[in-house]
Amino acid sequence: MKMIGLILKGIGGFYSVETEEGRITCKARGRFRKERITPLAGDQVEITAAEDGTGTIDEILPRKNHLVRPPVANLDRLFVVSSMCDPSPDKFLIDKTIAAAETKQIEPVLVFTKTDLQVSDGLENIYRNAGFLCCVVSSATGEGVEKVSQLLEGKISAFTGNSGVGKSTLLNALFPELTLKTGEISHKLGRGRHTTREVELYPIGNAGYVADTPGFSTFDMERYDLFDKEQLVYGFREFLPFLGKCQFTSCSHTCEKGCAVLQAVTEGKISPSRIESYREMYQEVKDIKQWQRNKNV
Template sequence: MSMDKINGTIVKGIGGFYYVEAADTLYECKARGVFRKNKVTPFVGDHVTVSLEKDGTCTIEEILLRKNSLVRPPVANIDQLIIVVSICDPSPSTLIIDKTIAAAEDKGIEPVIVISKSDLKDCQWLIDIYQTTGIPLLTISSATGEGVEEVVKLLDGKISAFTGNSGVGKSSLLNRIDSRFHLQTGEISQKLGRGRHTTRQVEFLKLGENTYVADTPGFSSISVERYDLVKKENLQYCFREFEPYLNQCKFVSCSHTCEKGCAVLKAVEEGVISKSRHESYLAMYNEVKDLKEWNMK
């Protein structure tokens, strides 16, 4: 029989064990078999109820309601998704950036773009694409420390997850933010042009009171956009710069792809909406327009 039950938050999961933080104490827990039976996986960030047995065993009994979650990386209840993009080595893909932004927007997670390696190459062309979207945008250099303090301020009091393709400098950035982390960084493969995965687990790292970050170098932006596809009918709402024009189109069912009288297309023609962003929207729309519900699970 259980001695007690407490509520806490999963801050680490590895090898079938979950580490739950509750009342300034860390408990090593296993999950009830019923979760596996019901095909439910506890995620880092989940608020859970844990039973404390007399023999010292701790068991996750219940996963409380999630406000959001991502499949890859497997995290829940986060406030913002920090999308780290390097301006070079590897070069950025605006389509992957936009797919990752859309996945976050669709989940009610605030996307933040962090352009790294700003000391190596001019970032202005990428800034020009995103500075009118309303999405927070920072440029940083982990080598020089430029912009790192602004990232720290952005993290304060929030739960954040980092994502981005391997080699863009996620771990280097976190190491610069707080040297206690000592996260392993990977070199870029010159042959493949991408980095080796250096972190194989998701873990919340505590930066301060109510401030946590999940470093997920083993999971890339490609993972997010592949596993968290946005439904066709929701896609227009995942491009926040479209919002002022959505009720101005000639046709209520406008897909904003080719219709006459489309206010979004007019805004693109006038340069108010970035052509690059709209091209990403078209690619994403064409990818999901014929998918059925079961194809997206």
């Protein structure tokens, strides 16, 4: 019987696919290996279910995005978690994470934790003014947890942030029914890196799913397709109204005379910290050649 399902996880060539008939363990058809295509958690797939309760993955439906590490497809939202103290917020890492999400058509949501110890107004204003959804969360008071929960509804989401920013506390507050699962997440996150390539999606709330690992807290520009200097600017949404208005069509928006983006910074329409992050990222990618980009596609 043919049906459509969602891959929740894949281990050792077997995939757990959620369908209207329940979860079905499937194997992928051999042609996927020949074509070097790997089904990912988050993929919508067409399967053929057998009478014994197993199935085969016949087709992977078109993806709107996918990431290599962690291997997950069709993310709707990436929750970028940053604490206001201990550790202090790293605006460059936040901006790099946002740019990676934006260029993959994943909506970033900024989550500021430990706000009972340090106010978030200044940092929050930078990102609210840039047009991002922001949540202020306090584990001491429970402030903001409900808002995060609402933003997870009906979406496929993941969380990211440095070790110690409060992800595990937030995840446990959001998903008390997944205590063991979030305990495993916390263990991975506490070491600051993801130690397995498998990703599992957990159903939450009203038709929502959360990935079992953020896996984003260290960044390689090329790994996240942030290696095209012409496309990098599109990772900064508040720059977009000023593109095409520069004096020179080849403007890199880093130092040129007559740059509309830099003028917007001078006029207070763009935060200085955001343009500094853009400049630093641009320096990382400006000398990467086309053949190097193609190698990483």
